[in-house]
Amino acid sequence: MVIVIQCTDKVGLVATISGLLQQQELNIVSMREHVDGIQNRFFARVEISKTIDAQILEMQLKAVLPPDAQVIVNPNPVKKILVLVTKEYHCLSDILIRNHFNTLGAEVLGVIGNHPTLEDICRRFDMPFHLVSHEGISKEEFEANLSNAVSKYTVDYIVLAKFMRILSPSFVERYPLQIINIHHSFLPAFIGANPYKQAYERGVKLIGATAHFVTNQLDEGPIIAQQIISVNHSFTTADMVKAGKEIETAVLANALQLVFDDKVLVYQNKTVVF
């Protein structure tokens, strides 16, 4: 079982938490703790070996921790997720393969696309695919349709696997720190459209990708993971896009695994990744 805690820091928090666990004869298999000295914020992730009643332990921990404590005991071990896509296959396919072979650490309930392109690959994995087209309708209408489609599912996370539409503030607010995006660039570089063309023109020697939680500041949510790949003068913009897809797939897979293992805690606009 996993326990995830964050609260205002004070002396004795580790003693308080571990003392309570000891009373119940719970052995700590692994414990990671971090104090952000500037924010005066305490973060912990504890793995214990036995399985006990999560709700009771959660209440017990809250009773002894500072009033602002966020305590989650045994967060859903298998997260339920929705995947939103447009036309690009690489991230979705990687997720579908891992889901199919039960190594994703989550269960994909369905896929929503604003293009029909990826319906076929979903069908091949018996995965429900919902087309919510944005064509010929207003942005508001599209969003209403999208919200409608999403709300049919109860999910822990929504993964934007190269979903090329910007979500409205009200949509994002309904899923706080539950929407994960893969950004086709090395944030904060080359924000906005066509980052690989920008990268090509700048003559960079590295390109990157960033997986982050979505907030209402475009491409500015808490960063979960970043990776880079080397490029050189022989790369055309198309070659950079191709190399970028490889790194996008890898960094999203890495970020999802961290999130699904409850290793990512968020405070303000930053993540603690245990």
Place this chain on the structure above:
Amino acid sequence: MVIVIQCTDKVGLVATISGLLQQQELNIVSMREHVDGIQNRFFARVEISKTIDAQILEMQLKAVLPPDAQVIVNPNPVKKILVLVTKEYHCLSDILIRNHFNTLGAEVLGVIGNHPTLEDICRRFDMPFHLVSHEGISKEEFEANLSNAVSKYTVDYIVLAKFMRILSPSFVERYPLQIINIHHSFLPAFIGANPYKQAYERGVKLIGATAHFVTNQLDEGPIIAQQIISVNHSFTTADMVKAGKEIETAVLANALQLVFDDKVLVYQNKTVVF
């Protein structure tokens, strides 16, 4: 011997170059060639096994290549360089060590600092150090003093090894593609002052450094090399600065080696690195 060529592309350039070399019984040890199809530009670097008269071969090559051809045969095998510094020791020390043990691929003629901090380390290597202080004088006066100090040397390259003053356009123009800077960030990210503080606040998971030629656009000259290092939530701004110094040292050393080996060709604002 090394031959470096760039010119407008046309059919038969490799045949022309290699034919001329063959006539003179010169064996090609290694050849790298690149055509930028968008710019219609040809780049080549050829290593030949024999040593012959560079000036004659240069003239012979120019005679058979397009009129805009830049041909350099046997560029100074040991470059002469000046190093400009402020207070930070890491890049300068690395350069002094390599220079001392003859593995820099260049000869450091002297060091100019706008602070006296690094005079001692230069003295330990019997390296001339010139203090050109910027304190108590105008920007113009400082630059005049700096130009004066620099102009006493005939150098192939000026290396800004954490030199924290901005050079004037007229200074930069006097040394076209001869000034190499190490930038404390992953260009184009976090341009300007305090990039590590910006990186800390953004919660990035990677920080980088960029070595580039200096042009009159701040931090915007042709990129020679870039590297990154992983960071995480436990890094304070000070930790990021420390990690940044490691990567700055490494990427500058790497870029200098490429430049000193005549492996870097520049066109427009980009480099071809063979």
Place this chain on the structure above:
Amino acid sequence: MVIVIQCTDKVGLVATISGLLQQQELNIVSMREHVDGIQNRFFARVEISKTIDAQILEMQLKAVLPPDAQVIVNPNPVKKILVLVTKEYHCLSDILIRNHFNTLGAEVLGVIGNHPTLEDICRRFDMPFHLVSHEGISKEEFEANLSNAVSKYTVDYIVLAKFMRILSPSFVERYPLQIINIHHSFLPAFIGANPYKQAYERGVKLIGATAHFVTNQLDEGPIIAQQIISVNHSFTTADMVKAGKEIETAVLANALQLVFDDKVLVYQNKTVVF
């Protein structure tokens, strides 16, 4: 079109090749050349912009090059491949996805497995799967059945995507430099079975994977690509296996792309990768 050449080195080879191309008004888009000074061996890969008769150009080139020259003009732009597997899905799935979306740079004609485990994933991509079981029969009989199954296809390459049987010398000899294997370790480290257990017990901080051509020396064929991934004390053997699968998938994908783009030349037991 691509031209791949290797032969004994002598003065003027680049001139000879490029001169011949120039006569035919063929523009060189990119050229990579390498001379192994110890082996006295010349390697080149040339991309030209026009499409012409490959067989004629091949003959013309052979006529002017040393007698031992291997010249391939326009090797099959889309290679035909067979994939051999056992039970692990990660490499095969990655190949099937890329094949399905036409980004593999090759066409998978079929999959042969010695276990039925991966039949289902093949079926989902309408990919022929042939079960050639090794159970209850002799090694010789198994190999005969395997040879029989393979020989029904005319292929450029056979990819061992976690195929856990050792191929006989006679099988390997029939497909010289056509069989590509992904090795679950960082060669030459931990040769043989259970490398991750060995790596765990040795307490290594990096694990790797190696893609190589198969020769009749176990795990000793020419190396095409290698990559590593960081591990630490918190990794169990199972965690190392999991991390290893990620890197195996990545390095095999990388190696296949290089091979399918005709960028890998082999001489003796080593590769030149342009």
Place this chain on the structure above:
Amino acid sequence: MVIVIQCTDKVGLVATISGLLQQQELNIVSMREHVDGIQNRFFARVEISKTIDAQILEMQLKAVLPPDAQVIVNPNPVKKILVLVTKEYHCLSDILIRNHFNTLGAEVLGVIGNHPTLEDICRRFDMPFHLVSHEGISKEEFEANLSNAVSKYTVDYIVLAKFMRILSPSFVERYPLQIINIHHSFLPAFIGANPYKQAYERGVKLIGATAHFVTNQLDEGPIIAQQIISVNHSFTTADMVKAGKEIETAVLANALQLVFDDKVLVYQNKTVVF
């Protein structure tokens, strides 16, 4: 202050430790804990914000922990070290520079070389250099002289910065887990002499370096850090040696920083690196 603990694992260790710290109003700034489930071993590193009497706290902790507990409170914040060298300058120079600018996290008391080559660089940093030549004397005599030279210093660690002599078992036993070596290869690959020649002949695409504690099994002590660098067909053995030196310098610097920050715990033949 830093507290480093390892002992047999049992329920409640974190509670015991943190409870004791809380009683004394000591705030935990950071805590890393690891349990090796196979060895049933508990490891912890705790940073606390106040400075108190180390000896008393050590006794208090030992009193409440299992009898086999190793507890070190506030290990020497500035370690004293000796550096042993032969002829190669790269690792020693890096250490001397960091030592000179007080960023090594340790104080170099002296350097012992079995060749006079590096005396000059030491002298430039006012660093005592002792020549203990191995020439013209027996292995035993050399070792006696070396032991004698070393024993004049009281040190926390002995760093073998490219020291090319093998230390005798009795020497190694006198400094258990206090001798750190940089190995010119990616362990366990290419054990023994001339690893770069072996690497060249094998045609590897990566070379590495390993920093490890020295035990009486050659190149087999607990690994602290490992890094790799990419190489390719154009690298001669000499180029590999040169690239290897870069990575040796980097990985030794990294390992030393970890050790000097008391982040490396050793059990059996493996390290826990917090």
